[in-house]
Amino acid sequence: MALLEVKGIAKSFDGAEIIRATSFAVEPGDIVAFTSPSGSGKSTLLSMAGLLLTPDSGQILVDGGVDALSLDDKALSRLRQRLFGFVFQSTQLVGSLRAIENVTAPAGFAGKLDFDPVERAKELLVQFGLEERLYHYPAQLSVGQKRRVAVARALLLNPQIVIADEPTNDLDEESANTVADALFAYAAQGHALLYATHDAALAARAKTLMVMKDKAFVSAS
Amino acid sequence: MKQLIMHSLKMHKVQSASIAVSVALSVMILVTFGLVYGGVMQGVQKSEEQGGADVMAIPKDALQYIGDTELLYTGAPAAVYMPAEVVDKIGGAEGVVRVSPQFFGQTLNSGCCSTTGETRLIGIDTTTDFVVSGLAGADQVAALGDHGVIVGSAVGGVFNNTIKIYNEEYQVVGTMAETGTEFDSSIVADIDVVRSISRNMEGYEHYWEKHGDPSGLVSCVMLDLDDDNFDAALTSANAKINLSGVASPLVRSQIVDKSRAQLKSVFLLLLVAACLMAVVALLQLFARFFSSVWDRKSELALYRAIGASKADLRKLIAGEMGVLVGCGIVVGIILGFVAQTALLGVLRDGLSFPYVALGPAQSFALELAVVIVFVLVSALSIIWPLRQIGRLDPSTAMQQGDID
Numbered sequence: 001m002a003l004l005e006v007k008g009i010a011k012s013f014d015g016a017e018i019i020r021a022t023s024f025a026v027e028p029g030d031i032v033a034f035t036s037p038s039g040s041g042k043s044t045l046l047s048m049a050g051l052l053l054t055p056d057s058g059q060i061l062v063d064g065g066v067d068a069l070s071l072d073d074k075a076l077s078r079l080r081q082r083l084f085g086f087v088f089q090s091t092q093l094v095g096s097l098r099a100i101e102n103v104t105a106p107a108g109f110a111g112k113l114d115f116d117p118v119e120r121a122k123e124l125l126v127q128f129g130l131e132e133r134l135y136h137y138p139a140q141l142s143v144g145q146k147r148r149v150a151v152a153r154a155l156l157l158n159p160q161i162v163i164a165d166e167p168t169n170d171l172d173e174e175s176a177n178t179v180a181d182a183l184f185a186y187a188a189q190g191h192a193l194l195y196a197t198h199d200a201a202l203a204a205r206a207k208t209l210m211v212m213k214d215k216a217f218v219s220a221s
Numbered sequence: 222m223k224q225l226i227m228h229s230l231k232m233h234k235v236q237s238a239s240i241a242v243s244v245a246l247s248v249m250i251l252v253t254f255g256l257v258y259g260g261v262m263q264g265v266q267k268s269e270e271q272g273g274a275d276v277m278a279i280p281k282d283a284l285q286y287i288g289d290t291e292l293l294y295t296g297a298p299a300a301v302y303m304p305a306e307v308v309d310k311i312g313g314a315e316g317v318v319r320v321s322p323q324f325f326g327q328t329l330n331s332g333c334c335s336t337t338g339e340t341r342l343i344g345i346d347t348t349t350d351f352v353v354s355g356l357a358g359a360d361q362v363a364a365l366g367d368h369g370v371i372v373g374s375a376v377g378g379v380f381n382n383t384i385k386i387y388n389e390e391y392q393v394v395g396t397m398a399e400t401g402t403e404f405d406s407s408i409v410a411d412i413d414v415v416r417s418i419s420r421n422m423e424g425y426e427h428y429w430e431k432h433g434d435p436s437g438l439v440s441c442v443m444l445d446l447d448d449d450n451f452d453a454a455l456t457s458a459n460a461k462i463n464l465s466g467v468a469s470p471l472v473r474s475q476i477v478d479k480s481r482a483q484l485k486s487v488f489l490l491l492l493v494a495a496c497l498m499a500v501v502a503l504l505q506l507f508a509r510f511f512s513s514v515w516d517r518k519s520e521l522a523l524y525r526a527i528g529a530s531k532a533d534l535r536k537l538i539a540g541e542m543g544v545l546v547g548c549g550i551v552v553g554i555i556l557g558f559v560a561q562t563a564l565l566g567v568l569r570d571g572l573s574f575p576y577v578a579l580g581p582a583q584s585f586a587l588e589l590a591v592v593i594v595f596v597l598v599s600a601l602s603i604i605w606p607l608r609q610i611g612r613l614d615p616s617t618a619m620q621q622g623d624i625d
Contacts, residue, residue: 081528
């Protein structure tokens with residue numbers, strides 16, 4: 001059963017067509033890469049797939065056929081929280097929160113959890129080699145470390161799908177590999193990974209490659 | 222959520238503290254105003270309910286030493302005297318139902334007596350009294366004798382039902398009901414007992430040289446007028462008092478009205494100040510949360526992206542406000558109770574009025590009313606910022622950089 005089914009979603013801004021009807025489905029274990037030139041709409045597509053942005057047309061089905069776009073704000077928010085973990089292009093860490101507080105932030109809106117979010121955050125940060133940086137503020141971290149904190153935050157609530165927008169952008173090779181390995185390892189545990197990249201090597205690691213053709217993303221295969 | 226609320230407050234320490242202080246000050250003013258206003262109104266009402274004299278005849282020159290409201294509300298703080306014959310002269314006036322003289326003795330303190338604080342000694346004519354009888358009971362007044370006293374509700378220093386005045390022990394035969402005036406800090410004894418104590422009082426010789434022996438003197442005469450024919454009785458009593466040549470009339474209702482008018486201006490000023498402070502607090506809260514939502518658009522969009530619903534964000538902002546306003550209210554209520562004493566002191570420096578402190582239930586009702594006012598003020602100030610949150614686009618998180 002597909003975790004996520006995107007059917008013919010399209011988006012325009014101020015009359016300019018950005019994404020033409022695009023469809024794809026995501027199943028557990030899937031790793032899907034989206035490649036296209038910068039500014040062509042990868043982030044917009046991922047925002048729509050991640051239910052952050054409402055498409056102008058099309059359908060997004062979850063949980064075996066539930067139309068996510070018909071849900072009210074509360075239900076949509078809870079669904080987004082349960083289904084997706086986001087790694088944003090520019091990390092989006094809150095500067096006034098320490099690394100561990102940034103990672104536990106999603107738990108603040110998740111209601112009662114069956115695990116201790118602080119312990120889980122520590123585990124993740126230690127796993128990403130940040131055991132010495134738990135209580136550092138983002139300004140005290142390198143770009144690579146910040147990106148790892150952002151990945152830890154995305155994984156905190158064990159989402160079924162991780163959506164990563166240029167996750168290795170601006171990183172040195174070692175940091176890029178650490179981040180990418182963490183994301184691929186998570187997907188390998190029965191989750192799914194959708195990511196946008198213009199790094200050919202990173203794109204090549206995906207099971208499915210989606211490329212832009214006539215403003216629509218289609219499978220390269 | 223709690224962590225994020227506290228984090229945000231910590232991040233805007235100065236702004237948060239200034240808002241909490243502003244709310245606390247507004248609450249303090251409202252609570253102080255409410256407590257003092259309520260206490261005074263209760264005092265005035267009690268004073269009216271307890272009846273007492275409609276008119277007080279005092280020595281002609283007494284108002285040179287003391288104000289009329291002070292004479293009415295502060296018991297007998299002045300050593301003013303006139304011949305006792307005035308009682309008969311006034312008593313015959315048409316419409317005067319009862320007449321009773323009083324003799325003001327000295328102010329007692331712990332240096333001379335067992336009393337604590339300044340306590341006034343007043344002598345009453347037990348055969349004609351109707352003022353103290355109304356407060357302590359006619360039987361108690363009748364039981365005074367040569368060694369009995371009736372104490373005001375705030376008089377301290379009573380041991381084994383006795384009180385010591387200049388080495389003499391007096392039996393406490395009754396306690397007066399609270400009046401909210403300095404009468405509460407007075408001791409009442411038979412008029413001849415007080416005259417006798419005063420006669421030998423060091424420093425009082427010049428009074429007796431001037432006015433004669435205390436046995437022939439009174440300090441005031443209390444008059445009870447016919448309620449059914451009050452205006453005519455008042456005119457007649459005033460005329461008789463003035464004709465006596467030694468006394469002037471103090472009309473209770475006129476003094477109460479004058480005192481009310483004076484207090485009305487003070488309370489109006491306080492109420493305006495409290496309302497202005499509440500408006501300032503409202504504007505500050507609005508500005509703080511409007512700019513907060515605007516400045517933190519990226520942060521809030523991120524929270525939306527990681528699972529917060531619009532309602533969650535509204536709870537976050539409302540929670541911040543709740544903490545600030547809650548702290549302000551608690552501190553303000555405490556300060557209000559403290560400031561009440563200070564305000565009463567200031568008011569009593571210039572004005573005389575009865576005061577009966579609000580009871581626990583009334584104080585609680587006042588606090589509840591203030592809380593409701595500030596909950597409404599907070600709700601008003603946060604409506605617009607909360608509407609802004611509804612317009613936040615979670616996809617903004619995809620496009621923004623790091624969040625400061």
